[in-house]
Amino acid sequence: MAGQRDDRPDQLQAEIIKLRSQKERLLKELDAVEAQYGNLDSLYRRYFPIILEELSQDGTALGKACTQLGTAMRKKASPAKIEYIFGQIKTAMIQEDVGPVAAKKKKGFFASFRKNSSEDQMLDNIRQSYQDVVNHLKSNLDKKYTGKLESITTNLIRIEDIIDFEGVRENIFSLIFNYISETSQDREKVNAFIRDIVARIFEIEKRLASSYEHTSSLLSSNQGFESLLTDEMAGIKKSFDVAESLDDLRAKISTGLSSIEKALQKKQKVDQAISQLAKKSKNSFTSGFAKLKQELHAATKYSEELEKKLNEDQLTGAKNRRAYDKKIEEEMDRFLRYNNIFSLLIIDADKFKDINDTYGHAIGDRCLQEIIKRTRPLLRKSDMLARYGGEEFVVIMPETDVDGAMTAAEKIRQTIEKIEFLYKEETVRVTVSIGVSCIKEGDKSPTDLFERADMAVYKAKENGRNQVMAQ
Secondary structure (H helix, E strand, O other), X not given: OHHHHHHHHHHHHHHHHHHXXXXXXXXXXXXXXXXXXXXXXXXXXXXXXXXXXXXXXXXXXXXXXXXXXXXXHHOOOXXXXXXXXXXXXXXXXXXXXXXXXXXXXXXXXXXXXXXXXXXXXXXXXXXXXXXHHHHHHHHHOOHHHHHHHHHHHHHHHHOOOHHHHHHHHHHHHHHHHHHHHHOOOOHHHHHHHHHHHXXXXXXHXXXXXXXXXXXXXXHHHXXXXXXXXXXXXXXXXXXXXXXXXXXXXXXXXXXXXXXXXXXXXXXXXXXXXXXXXXXXXXXXXXXXXXXXXXXXXXXXXHHXXXXXXXXXXXXXXXXXXXXXXXXXXXXXXXXXXXXXXXXXXXXXXXXXXXXXXXXXXXXXXXXXXXXXXXXXXXOOOOOEEEEEEOOEEEEEEEOOXXXXXXXXXXXXXXXXXXXXXXXXXXXXXXXXXXXEEEOOOOOOOHHHXXXXXXXXXXXXXXXXXXXXXXX
């Protein structure tokens, strides 16, 4: 055993030497990589702006974005700004139909019947609108969503038929649901952001709806033309049947009319196919739009439920410490900026440990629930009632001086002392001690206010409990 202990320091020394050697080797490799990166970075910043200047001569949105990128690289802008400008370049390329994708585009069935570029323009506008939504998401969401957003952009570039936008919309909403479930940000801000995104999508979908209506109008117009042409052809045939002396001419014209009739029949079949596809697309859009509304309602409701759970005390239904911290900081900011006063009440249940020990935690929990139930109706909508911890509650009262806060606190105290429970034929009563404090000049943080209110509670306890004291 002694020999093994003697060998241990030597082994450790050998390990230390080995680790130091590995560290030195890794540091050398790191220096080499940093040097290589520095050379590449210098090379890019030196020559890339020159190339971009040549691309920016045409005055298009892509050209302007290239100019911005060149300027940003010369000024050594932050990676975030460089990434944002690359997003602008990608958007401009989509809008201006730049890149190898344009040469490889394949027309869908619906697109093959287009007679002019107006529908292509509408398709590009919808594509650009969705790309704007994707860019907005990319600039606001975490980096972990970048891959999915890039995939949506790739799908947008490939779209050739209006009906394909339904898949893009579903992918965006799937990503939004993941974001709602995973984010830990302030729920009010999350809800506002989601409402903004959905409003943008609704606006795009309204334009899609109008495009379907436009297609239906065109088909109706074609059908009216075909009906008139058919009637005219029948009249011409009838007149030629009467003209017996023009047999040869009638035969030739009849042949021509027969060809026209066949072409018209072919056109009717094509238009019927377009009509069926447009009807199918419109039905798909209508059902998809209804599904979108359901998803929006579900997303909003889900987000609101999460927000409620994050800010609500599960036992009493009052706001929790998290909600209190946010509210008190907001009121403190208003005081420091606009000198808007506010007051704080700290409500502490008297001898609550004795209640728990004597009657059990179930009765103790019921006491806390009754305190909240009786206190809430005595407060204004602008006041916040929160459970601070254990048997301690706080009330934030905006635009309230110490006299107003004392009046409210006394009403709460008188109401709560009337609470009675029967436990095995024994009456259980509960009272509270309340500390009151108003923000004042010189306070720099909510802690200053809280400590005074807490000291007032301590004095109320010392004076016999079931009292209201101000500090």
